[in-house]
Amino acid sequence: MQERAKQAVDAATRAGADYADARVVREDSESITVRNQEMEGIDRATTEGIGVRVLVGGYWGFAATARMDEPEIARTAEVAVHVAKAAARLPMEPVRLAEIQPVVGTWHSPMERDPFEVPLEEKVALLMEATRRMQTVKGLSFAEATTDLFRRRSWLATNEGTAVEQTIVHSGGGIEASAIDDGELQRRSHPNSFRGHIAAAGWEHVARLGLVEEAERTATEAVELLSAKPCPSEVTTLVLDSGQVELQVHESVGHPLELDRVLGMEEAYAGSSFVRPEDRGTLRYGSPLLSITADATVPGGLGTFGWDDEGVPAQRVPLIVDGVFQDFMSSRETASVLGVPSNGAMRADGWQHLPLIRMTNVNLEPREGTLAEIVGDTRDGVFMSTNTSWSIDDKRVNFQFGCEVAWRIKDGRLTEMYRNPNYTGITTEFWGSCDAVGGREDWTLWGTPNCGKGQPGQVARVGHGVPPARFRGVQVGVRG
Amino acid sequence: MAGLIGPDEVRRVAAAALELPGADGVEVLFAHEWGGLTRFASSAIHQSTWSEDTAIRIRAVREGRIGIAATNDFTPEGARAAAESALEMAAVVSPDPLDPGLAPPQAVPERDGFDEATAGTTPEHRAASVAELVAQPPEGFTAAGAYETRASEVAVANTEGQFCWHPWSQTSITTVVTGGEGGSGFAECFAARAADLDLAAIGRRAADKAVASRSPVALDPGRYTVVLEPAAVSTLVGFLAWIGFGGRSVAEGRSCLSGRTGQQVAAPSITIYDDATASGTLGIPFDFEGVPRERVDLIERGVFRTAVYDMRTAKQAGTTTTGHALPPPNPEGPFPLNLFMEPGDSSVEEMIATTDRGVLVTRFHYSNVVHPVESTITGMTRDGTFLIERGEVSRPVRNLRFTQSILEALMNTTAIGRETELASEFFYSASRVPPLRVEGFHFSGRSDH
Numbered sequence: 001m002q003e004r005a006k007q008a009v010d011a012a013t014r015a016g017a018d019y020a021d022a023r024v025v026r027e028d029s030e031s032i033t034v035r036n037q038e039m040e041g042i043d044r045a046t047t048e049g050i051g052v053r054v055l056v057g058g059y060w061g062f063a064a065t066a067r068m069d070e071p072e073i074a075r076t077a078e079v080a081v082h083v084a085k086a087a088a089r090l091p092m093e094p095v096r097l098a099e100i101q102p103v104v105g106t107w108h109s110p111m112e113r114d115p116f117e118v119p120l121e122e123k124v125a126l127l128m129e130a131t132r133r134m135q136t137v138k139g140l141s142f143a144e145a146t147t148d149l150f151r152r153r154s155w156l157a158t159n160e161g162t163a164v165e166q167t168i169v170h171s172g173g174g175i176e177a178s179a180i181d182d183g184e185l186q187r188r189s190h191p192n193s194f195r196g197h198i199a200a201a202g203w204e205h206v207a208r209l210g211l212v213e214e215a216e217r218t219a220t221e222a223v224e225l226l227s228a229k230p231c232p233s234e235v236t237t238l239v240l241d242s243g244q245v246e247l248q249v250h251e252s253v254g255h256p257l258e259l260d261r262v263l264g265m266e267e268a269y270a271g272s273s274f275v276r277p278e279d280r281g282t283l284r285y286g287s288p289l290l291s292i293t294a295d296a297t298v299p300g301g302l303g304t305f306g307w308d309d310e311g312v313p314a315q316r317v318p319l320i321v322d323g324v325f326q327d328f329m330s331s332r333e334t335a336s337v338l339g340v341p342s343n344g345a346m347r348a349d350g351w352q353h354l355p356l357i358r359m360t361n362v363n364l365e366p367r368e369g370t371l372a373e374i375v376g377d378t379r380d381g382v383f384m385s386t387n388t389s390w391s392i393d394d395k396r397v398n399f400q401f402g403c404e405v406a407w408r409i410k411d412g413r414l415t416e417m418y419r420n421p422n423y424t425g426i427t428t429e430f431w432g433s434c435d436a437v438g439g440r441e442d443w444t445l446w447g448t449p450n451c452g453k454g455q456p457g458q459v460a461r462v463g464h465g466v467p468p469a470r471f472r473g474v475q476v477g478v479r480g
Numbered sequence: 481m482a483g484l485i486g487p488d489e490v491r492r493v494a495a496a497a498l499e500l501p502g503a504d505g506v507e508v509l510f511a512h513e514w515g516g517l518t519r520f521a522s523s524a525i526h527q528s529t530w531s532e533d534t535a536i537r538i539r540a541v542r543e544g545r546i547g548i549a550a551t552n553d554f555t556p557e558g559a560r561a562a563a564e565s566a567l568e569m570a571a572v573v574s575p576d577p578l579d580p581g582l583a584p585p586q587a588v589p590e591r592d593g594f595d596e597a598t599a600g601t602t603p604e605h606r607a608a609s610v611a612e613l614v615a616q617p618p619e620g621f622t623a624a625g626a627y628e629t630r631a632s633e634v635a636v637a638n639t640e641g642q643f644c645w646h647p648w649s650q651t652s653i654t655t656v657v658t659g660g661e662g663g664s665g666f667a668e669c670f671a672a673r674a675a676d677l678d679l680a681a682i683g684r685r686a687a688d689k690a691v692a693s694r695s696p697v698a699l700d701p702g703r704y705t706v707v708l709e710p711a712a713v714s715t716l717v718g719f720l721a722w723i724g725f726g727g728r729s730v731a732e733g734r735s736c737l738s739g740r741t742g743q744q745v746a747a748p749s750i751t752i753y754d755d756a757t758a759s760g761t762l763g764i765p766f767d768f769e770g771v772p773r774e775r776v777d778l779i780e781r782g783v784f785r786t787a788v789y790d791m792r793t794a795k796q797a798g799t800t801t802t803g804h805a806l807p808p809p810n811p812e813g814p815f816p817l818n819l820f821m822e823p824g825d826s827s828v829e830e831m832i833a834t835t836d837r838g839v840l841v842t843r844f845h846y847s848n849v850v851h852p853v854e855s856t857i858t859g860m861t862r863d864g865t866f867l868i869e870r871g872e873v874s875r876p877v878r879n880l881r882f883t884q885s886i887l888e889a890l891m892n893t894t895a896i897g898r899e900t901e902l903a904s905e906f907f908y909s910a911s912r913v914p915p916l917r918v919e920g921f922h923f924s925g926r927s928d929h
Contacts, residue, residue, distance in 0.1 A: 033811050039573040041809025043548035044565055049533065061603075064531040066552045083516070083528045086603035090611055092524030120572040128574075141733070180733040185853045265521045268624035268656040271845070271862075274928075352531045391848045391881075393860040398881055398927035400858050402850055420851055424881070424925055455519055455626040455654075456529070478924050480856035480883045 001026075002165060004073055005157035008052045011077035013159050017054035017084070019097065020077070021158040023309060024050045024068075025351035028116065030149040034127035035142060036135060042120075049351035052077045056084035058094020064352040097332040098342045100312055102161035107306025109168045110299065111202030115149045118203045123147055126211060130175050133215030139223040142178040143215075146195045147171075147206055148449070150461070154309075162311035170302060170461060172198025172447060173206040175215055177222035186225035186419060188404055190214040192243045193386050198447035198461070199300045221405060224417060231406050231421035233477035237381030237470065238423055239374055242438070244403055245364060245466040246446040247387045252427040253285075253292055254362040254462070256396035257319050258345070259328035261357075263337060269455050271394025274427070275325060277338055283325040286431025289367055289469075292320040294329050296344060296360035301463030302447040303360035305347075310355065312344035319362070323431075331357050349458040356454050361445065361463035367437040371468040374436045376412040382476050383407045383414060384421050400424040400478060423476040430471060438467030482514035482532045483599070484633055485554075487645040494637040496556035497538050497563035503570075505541040505582045506563060507638040509768055509807055510534075512554070515599075515630030518606040523614040523622040528603060539808050540566035541582070544575030548808050580791035580801075583770040585641040589757050591765045593648035595673040599631030601651075609679045613655060616683030621659030621690055623683060628652050629674050636770030644766045648672065652904075653682050656863055657690040662878075662929055665689025666842055666863035668711065670902045670910060672762055689842060689864040696876040698926060699867060705838030706921040707831045707868065713821065713913040714903035715844040715859065716886045717752065721816050721909070723852040724886075725754075725778050727789035727804075728813025731797045736855035736887060737784050745784045746890035749824060752779040754788060754804070754816035760912050761902065763818040766803065773803035776816065782891075790814040819911040824896025831895045831917040833871045839880070839923070840866040840873055855886040860927065881925035892919040 001024045008022035026048040033040040050073060051064035061084025065076045127145035134143035150170040157163050174196015176189045191197040191209055199205045240248065255261065256273040264272055275283065296303055296314035305314055310332050318326050329345035330338070334357065346355040375383060389402030406421035407414040445465040452459055494508040514532035518525055534554035540547050540563055547569030549562040606627050614623045628651060635645040654668040667685040671677055708716075720736075729735040737745065746752075755775040756763025766772050769791060777785050789797065790805030793813045804814035832840060839861075847859030861880045866873045897914035904910040 031809075033809070035811070037574075039546070039576060040811050041548065042546075042569045042573055043550065043809050044569065045537075045550035046562075047533075047535075047550075047552045049552065051531075059525070060527060062527070062529040064529075064533075066533045066554075079530050083530055083603045086607045087518070087525040087528045089604070089607035090520070090524045090614065092522070092526070120569060124572060178734075183853055185734055264624065265526055267521055267658065268626065268654060352533055354527055354529055389848045389850055389858070391846050391858050391860065393879055393881075393927045393929075394845050394862050395927070395929055397929065398860065398879070398925055400881060400883070400925070402848075422850065426928070455527075456517055456531075456628070475925075478850075478858070478883050480850060480854065480885045480888070480922055 001155040002157060002163055004050060004068060005155045007070060008050055008073050008077045009157045009159045011074040012052055012054045012080055015078045015081040017056055017081050019055040019159065021156060022050060022052045023351060024155040025152060027150065027152045027350060032123055032127060033144065033146045034131050035144045037128050037131050047350065050076065051351045052080040053354060054080045054084050055095055056081055057088055059084045059087040060095060061087060062354045095333050096336040098335040103307060103311055104163045106165045109200045109304065111169050112204040113202040115171045115203040116151060130211040130215050133212055134175065134177050134219040137216060137219035137223055139179055140177055140219045141180040143219060144176045145211055147173040148195055148198060156309060156311055158311060164307050164311060166306050168200060168305060169202060170198055171201050171203060171205050172196050173209050173211055175211050175218055177219040179222040179226050181226050184226055186222050188218045188222040189386055190218045192446060193388060193404065198302065198449050200302060200304050201300055225405060225419045228417040228419040231418035231477040233479060235473055235475050237378055237472050238474040238476060239378060239381060239383040239409065239470045240468060241371060241385040242442060242444045242466045242468050243386050243446065244384055245469050246464040247390050247401060249362055249364055249464050249466055250448055251390055251392045252396055252399055254359040257328050258357045259330040259334040262328060263334055270453055274395040274397050279325055281326060284323055285320050285325045285428055286323045287434045288323045289434055289437045290320055290323045290431050291365040292362060293318050293365060294360045294362050298361050298445065298465060300445050301361035302461040303463040308344040308346045309348050310346045312342045315344050317343045329357055329359065347460060349460050353456065353458050356458060358460045359462040361465055363465035364437065364467065366440045366443045366467045368439045369436065371438060371442045374438060374468055374470050375409055375414060378409045378470065379411060381409040383409050397427055421476065422478050423474050424478050425474055433472045434469055435472055436470035438469060443467040484647055485512050487635065490635045490645060491637065493554060493556050493559050496560040498637060498639050500540065500563040500567060503540045503542055503567050505639050507539040507582050509537040510635040511632065513630065513632040515628065516603055516606060517626055517628040518603065518610055519626045520610050520614065521624040525607060525610060536562055537807055538562045538566045540570050542567060542570045544579045545570040545573050546576055546579060578792050578795050580795045582638040582640045583642045586772065588644045588766040588772045591757055593672050595649045598629050598649040598651055598674040601629035601674050613679040613683035616680060617657045617659065617687040618691065621657050621687060623655050623657045625653065625655030634764060636766065638770060642770040644770050646764050650762050651677055653677055653679055655682055655686045657686040659690055660694035662696050663690040663694035664863045665693060670762065670904065693864045693876040696878045699877040699880065701880065701923045701925050703920045703922050705835050706918050707828060707835065707838060707840045708916045708918060709828060709842050710901035710913050710915055711843035711903045712841045713916050714911045715847050716889060717819055717821060717911045717913055719847060719857050720855065720886045721819055723849055723855060725787050725816050726813045727787040727793040727797055730787040731793065734852065736853055740784050743784055744782050745887050746779055746782040747893045748782040749896055750779055750782050750890050750893060751822035752819060753777045754819050756818040761818040762910060767805040768807045769805040771801050771803040771805065776802045788814045788816045817909040821913040823898045823900050823914045826895040826897050828897060828915045832868050832873060835868045836870060838868040840868055850883060856883065857886060858883040878929055879927040880923040882922060883924040884922045889918045889921060894919055
């Protein structure tokens, strides 16, 4: 496959490309869904192809095909050059790429047990048992259990001499309990919502998720929510579990610090950012407890790799240090605009798409204390757990999130349960109100497998290592 | 460049899967898609792409047990390998008690949706068209957006003898013009033929909005009369499709329309239907299990009539399929992809002229569900939000967050436009909707721009 990537690069260079790279990608996936001890869906998919990206006179062109014979690869490379030449119809400052050292190598994500070698019977039996356990809870309507597996092999070649091969395996699973009664629908999930917890790991990760062990508790809470009071509308202290902090970081820190958004490249679709290049080193993003890194080197993250899709080595980048904004996630093109090296955040979701700046593992660095200690240190407030809904404006300023469940905190203890909790805020005000960030004990490296961006649309799998956290003076309980 | 593969070659490749030994039934869903997308920002082309892909999705059934496998290897060997993988999975799972079998042989409506010129659009043509668009904004404003031309063919073949094939083309232009002190304007258009798009007109429309929305002022959240342009209405209708109209969610009590068949759920002026074969949309005349798509009247004069169904959920609900299956596996059930809201007798200008105090909304951004059974969603306004005072647009306002029940908004609708536009909230679906005036629309917060 590396040879095919090289063929494409050579063909593009012959056709007039100043710069050319080619990625051959083969991705295998498997998804199983069991509902109420019945098979809801089981499917496997394989996709393979090649994408060729070129610069001609400072203009980008890209072409991709699933047809992998040599003439088709050469033709696709020529199409990429053709596309780039057409882009010159509108003059602009020619694209420059930040310098890199070409690399040759291989990398694979670590795992203990290849999930694609685990017998289907074993996987199905785990999910069947999880739903059976949930169904022992009276009043439950639906018990669902899922696994999702991905194996991506990629070969990148450039006409600068880079030639790297990577194999990355992602495995995940989860359970969801739904209770329906009298016009009310309540859900509880474990370990997280939207098909659970996915990581760069093998089947050992799924086996340790506690899908069976946590089934009854999860189902019980779903049923209890039916009779819980709605979350009151008030301004109060808010404690979030790490599963919700994950989405908060993703939407209100990760996306605004993507340098392509900042430079207007995503303006017409997902939007831009309130953060400007000149804010580096000066913008107070949050309280001194807020330190955020983009870390593509941390084991187990969905944004962990050897090199990004431009051949830039994985690295750990401080984005926010002690509350002050420091750096963006960048590509070779966008980094050159700022006159700095790329910090390696370019990834495509497959062979058929251009790489874009994507979050790696955007992590909230741990401070001190467990979730229990943060709750114990709170006199009055609301604790929310597990994301259900997210929305944020086109510059990443005003947000609103919903969670599956909340509890009143009274004198350091969780008391009354609330249903349909949500909260809203303004990004820098919210992070500025953060007065507790949990320690390593409750820090979890979550996966966000459904991050949408770009046109044509791409869906990336990214990571977020986060602890629980506390925020003061937050509006909760927004109603329609 | 690519071209249609055609039904004969699809039959030849599909046969390798359909002849799989050991299966009681096999279904082959085939798709082939190619095209280009020219993306621009700061009035220059910064990302321009072309791609082609094929997809084969096999559903194998044995003793009521179902396995599914997909590949993009469009060869008899690729199709056969996927079919064997699907059958292997079917062997280890429990029977599906709701397995309805495969679609019987039946005719599907003809629909002329393929335009050779659109399928063969060159990157030079797209670039020249984008140049016309970015020439429209005045000094100090720039345009961003995407102009796409795409062609596809889809086919379904199964061992019951059903075979249907349909080619179509589609094109879209979306743009946001920005400049001045916080000015931002949006316009979009979808069509089956590239020749039907006027990119200069789209550019002018977005530019006019951007100029008008400079220097927005803060407006207090609260309940307002709103005039929603079609792009904003498509958000309400698109989310209602997602959380309301699916036969499975209705049957299982998860829909805001569960148990409400025959009830008044919207104003009597509201009629919403799904019709893939109507003119004015970009539909495929059959669904992804090979069943002809029917027109379905979902809300008729404000009364909820029925949901949409595929074969499995029709069996679950004790009814018949309406031809709304999505590709398998499909845990969410059927979905209407080609919605229409009946036009009324008003216009945006007339709605503004008859509003004493309200808000004109160009479109919504990044909306999401707050409470599915109450049909409550939240999202932001974007790219042109204006205060209406005494029958006129008085000034631009900063973006507002809404948290609002869709059905309540449709119940509080007091005017409907006579002109409709095709707008898209979700990928692969589009709604043809008019502008609406809605009373008491709830803005729950605001942003700083």
